[in-house]
Amino acid sequence: MDEKKRKRHMTRSEFLGRVARVLSVFALGGTFAGLVRHQVAGGTVWQIDPTKCTQCGQCATHCVLDQSAVKCFHEFRMCGYCNLCTGFFEPQPPALNEGAENQICPVGAIQRRFVEDPYYEYRIDEDLCIGCGRCVKGCTLFGNGSLYLQVRHDVCKNCNECAIAAACPSDAFVRVPASKPYISRLGDRT
Ligand code: SF4
Ligand code: SF4
Numbered sequence: 558m559d560e561k562k563r564k565r566h567m568t569r570s571e572f573l574g575r576v577a578r579v580l581s582v583f584a585l586g587g588t589f590a591g592l593v594r595h596q597v598a599g600g601t602v603w604q605i606d607p608t609k610c611t612q613c614g615q616c617a618t619h620c621v622l623d624q625s626a627v628k629c630f631h632e633f634r635m636c637g638y639c640n641l642c643t644g645f646f647e648p649q650p651p652a653l654n655e656g657a658e659n660q661i662c663p664v665g666a667i668q669r670r671f672v673e674d675p676y677y678e679y680r681i682d683e684d685l686c687i688g689c690g691r692c693v694k695g696c697t698l699f700g701n702g703s704l705y706l707q708v709r710h711d712v713c714k715n716c717n718e719c720a721i722a723a724a725c726p727s728d729a730f731v732r733v734p735a736s737k738p739y740i741s742r743l744g745d746r747t
């Protein structure tokens with residue numbers, strides 16, 4: 558190979574080597590971008606901002622699960638332990654006792670327990686709760702606002718496009734770090 562041909566050959570080799578290096582950089586870049594996207598998607602989960610939720614009822618009906626992943630939570634630090642709890646009783650209850658006809662919850666998911674006169678404790682049975690928000694609305698409008706809705710992450714599928722988030726009229730669904738997926742009624746995160 559004469560000198561002219563050798564230079565042309567080297568130039569083509571260098572060119573092909575450069576193309577290969579550029580392609581591998583793009584490939585790596587794509588891989589890293591994919592990893593970052595995956596980490597972002599995997600590092601955050603859906604949650605309800607309790608200050609934005611207006612208890613519209615769609616959390617009970619729009620989840621992809623048969624029974625919604627949204628549950629009622631109780632912030633006991635805010636609760637008045639009221640005898641006449643507006644998160645537990647219908648607005649005009651026939652009687653102030655645990656009869657089903659007196660309760661606001663359609664599935665009997667709120668347990669009322671006498672503590673001492675005149676205080677009662679209210680606990681949510683999450684296995685029964687369907688996330689309808691009726692108790693939350695009652696407590697928010699007329700009580701201390703200690704009941705609130707949250708996505709329960711041991712049942713939520715963390716769908717990329719949460720069907721409830723898409724339907725929520727209040728933009729109350731937000732992405733939060735998976736390491737602290739709950740927002741308390743007082744605003745702290747756990
Ligand atoms: S859809 Fe939005 S506003 Fe309605 S109950 Fe759920 S979080 Fe609240
Ligand atoms: S992310 Fe999916 S499973 Fe979780 S609350 Fe939304 S719709 Fe339900």
Ligand code: SF4
Pocket residue numbers: 628629661662663664665666667681685686687688689690691692693
């Ligand atoms: S009223 Fe609705 S949100 Fe409240 S505990 Fe019952 S099912 Fe859950």
